[in-house]
Each structure stands twice: as structure tokens, then as C-alpha cells.
Amino acid sequence: MGYVVDTKMAAADPHFQQGCVACHEGNASGKDKAQSHAGLVKRPSDDPSVCGTCHEGIAKTYTLSLHYSNAGMKNGISPRFSKDEKHTYDTAVFEQSCRSCHASCGDCHVKSPVISGVNTGLMDGHAFVRKDESKTCALCHGGRVYPEFTGDYGGTPDVHYRNGMTCLDCHTSTQMHGNGMSYEGRRDVEDKPSCLACHPQGSEKTEEAKSAHGDHGEKVSCSACHTATGYRQCSSCHLGEGAAASPALILGLNPRKEGQLTTLRLIPTVRSTFEKAGIKQMNFDSVPNLWDTVPHNVKKRTERTRDCALCHYEQENYLTEESLPKDGSSANLKLIPAGH
Numbered sequence: 001m002g003y004v005v006d007t008k009m010a011a012a013d014p015h016f017q018q019g020c021v022a023c024h025e026g027n028a029s030g031k032d033k034a035q036s037h038a039g040l041v042k043r044p045s046d047d048p049s050v051c052g053t054c055h056e057g058i059a060k061t062y063t064l065s066l067h068y069s070n071a072g073m074k075n076g077i078s079p080r081f082s083k084d085e086k087h088t089y090d091t092a093v094f095e096q097s098c099r100s101c102h103a104s105c106g107d108c109h110v111k112s113p114v115i116s117g118v119n120t121g122l123m124d125g126h127a128f129v130r131k132d133e134s135k136t137c138a139l140c141h142g143g144r145v146y147p148e149f150t151g152d153y154g155g156t157p158d159v160h161y162r163n164g165m166t167c168l169d170c171h172t173s174t175q176m177h178g179n180g181m182s183y184e185g186r187r188d189v190e191d192k193p194s195c196l197a198c199h200p201q202g203s204e205k206t207e208e209a210k211s212a213h214g215d216h217g218e219k220v221s222c223s224a225c226h227t228a229t230g231y232r233q234c235s236s237c238h239l240g241e242g243a244a245a246s247p248a249l250i251l252g253l254n255p256r257k258e259g260q261l262t263t264l265r266l267i268p269t270v271r272s273t274f275e276k277a278g279i280k281q282m283n284f285d286s287v288p289n290l291w292d293t294v295p296h297n298v299k300k301r302t303e304r305t306r307d308c309a310l311c312h313y314e315q316e317n318y319l320t321e322e323s324l325p326k327d328g329s330s331a332n333l334k335l336i337p338a339g340h
Contacts, residue, residue, distance in 0.1 A: 065178030155229030237268030
């Protein structure tokens with residue numbers, strides 16, 4: 001059976017009942033490694049139909065999910081391009097770079113995903129693992145989300161993490177596997193997590209909290225008040241050369257919800273990001289460099305919930321023209337709150 005699969009595992013897990021060749025192909029009658037591995041498929045779940053043999057419903061919806069299609073990476077940047085540039089990006093950049101990050105079934109359930117050519121190997125021998133977020137979610141979302149959630153990036157861990165919750169307590173398996181709908185980006189997903197789903201307005205335990213939520217309503221996002229500390233801001237991203245990062249808490253106007261104050265995150269696209277691919281981003285100024293974000297370091301009591309003056313008088317952490325990224329998009333100016 002091979003050194004990563006023992007007889008007890010094979011007997012207990014139905015994935016092994018049809019033998020290795022059912023997924024990996026190869027030659028079951030081979031007399032040595034070379035013969036047995038002839039035609040071997042190393043990553044069979046790169047083709048979801050392989051898993052779909054037994055998990056037809058999940059495999060079918062997964063091909064439309066954002067984890068598989070990476071449509072968010074493709075569509076999020078496209079407004080900056082001319083028609084010709086978008087074609088170049090779709091074929092020469094996205095398919096060759098961004099698209100390679102899509103998650104297969106095995107990346108979450110058997111072997112940790114490959115990040116920049118490196119992975120941590122099988123999660124538990126060759127056992128099929130229902131979930132192990134420290135070896136799956138943490139690797140793909142380890143640049144900012146997961147270390148913010150656990151406190152590894154600095155500051156206080158998210159209150160949900162400190163109370164024993166995991167990623168899948170908010171991001172359901174239906175969201176991970178897709179629901180049969182094709183979306184342009186994660187913000188369009190119908191069943192995405194919502195603070196109000198668990199904390200509906202009117203359920204507050206104190207009159208002070210009820211009053212604060214009622215007064216702010218749709219004018220201020222939950223994260224604007226309940227983000228605990230600075231979160232990762234990325235900058236100076238160039239094709240194949242990485243990016244710089246530093247912590248900051250930025251409050252500004254939501255580019256997707258007119259008039260709402262929210263937390264913003266600096267997205268690492270600069271004018272020269274795709275120059276090596278021959279893309280000048282002819283429409284660079286059509287969209288901002290800062291976008292609404294929900295940092296995963298939530299806390300019930302923060303400096304802003306304790307002291308109204310920080311926002312209403314001092315306007316601490318508010319986006320200003322002076323704090324905008326140098327040579328950034330002119331659309332950034334629309335995100336500056338009044339008076340700045």
C-alpha cells in the first residue's frame with residue numbers, strides 16, 4: 001500500500017477500498033516502483049470530477065466556487081485594464097500565476113496546499129482529513145487573515161478565536177464548496193458571514209449598547225468600531241517581486257457602500273505592478289487602492305467603543321490626503337471622510 005498508508009487506515013477509510021489506482025491511476029500490476037508509477041497522477045483532485053465519482057454534488061458546485069476559480073483575483077483587478085490589457089492579464093498573468101493558487105479538494109482534505117512552491121506535506125499520513133485549519137486555511141490565508149485571527153501578527157487574538165471558534169464556524173462548508181452559483185468576487189456571495197446573523201440589532205444587553213448601535217446604524221460598519229488593533233497593510237507589489245507590509249488601522253469611506261465609515265485595507269497594486277507583462281494599467285485611476293475590509297481581530301471593547309471622542313472629535317486613524325499612498329489612484333480621494 002505504500003509507506004504513507006497502513007493496513008488499519010486502509011480498512012477504516014472508504015477512500016482506499018478501490019485501491020490507489022482509482023484516483024491516482026498508474027499500473028496496479030506493476031512489479032516495482034517504476035512500473036507501478038507509470039502514468040501516475042500525483043494530484044488527482046486537481047480534476048474535481050475524480051472526487052465527483054463519489055461526491056458528485058460537492059464536486060459540481062466546487063468548480064464554480066471562488067476557492068477553485070479564483071474569480072475574485074481575476075475580476076477585482078480588471079477595471080484598471082484596457083480591453084487589450086485585460087486579455088493579456090487573463091492569458092499571460094492570471095492563468096500563469098494567480099490561477100495556480102486555486103485549491104483542489106486534496107489541498108484541504110489530504111495534503112497542505114502548495115504556497116510559492118512549498119508545502120508542509122500530508123496532513124495525517126494519507127488519511128482524509130475533514131478539517132485542519134492550521135494546515136489549510138492558515139497557509140493560503142496566512143499573509144494577513146489567519147495571523148490576525150490568532151494574534152500571531154501582533155495584538156490581541158480575535159474574540160471568536162479566544163472562545164474556541166474556528167474558521168468554519170463562520171465560513172460554512174457550503175461557502176467553501178460553493179452553492180452552485182458563479183460569483184465575480186467574495187463580496188457577492190449570498191451566504192457569506194454576517195456579524196448580524198449571530199448578533200442581531202436589538203439583542204444588546206445594555207441600553208448604552210442599544211443606543212450606540214441604533215445611532216450608528218448603516219452609517220458605520222461593525223469592524224470600524226470593533227477592530228481591535230492595527231492589521232496588515234500591503235504595498236509596492238510588483239510582478240514576481242513580492243510586496244512590503246506594515247500594520248495600521250485605517251478608517252475611511254466604504255468604496256462599495258456610499259456614506260458608510262468602515263475599515264480600509266491597502267491593496268498592493270501600484271502603477272508598475274504588471275509592467276513586466278507589458279500592462280501599463282491604462283485605467284489605473286478608475287478604482288482606489290484602499291478597499292473595505294473586515295479584519296479578523298475583533299474585540300467587544302476597543303478604544304473607539306470606550307471613547308467616542310476618538311472618532312467624533314480627534315478622528316484618530318481616519319484616512320487623510322497626507323496618508324494616502326504615494327502616486328496612488330486618484331479614486332482614493334473619494335474615500336477620505338469629510339473635513340480631511
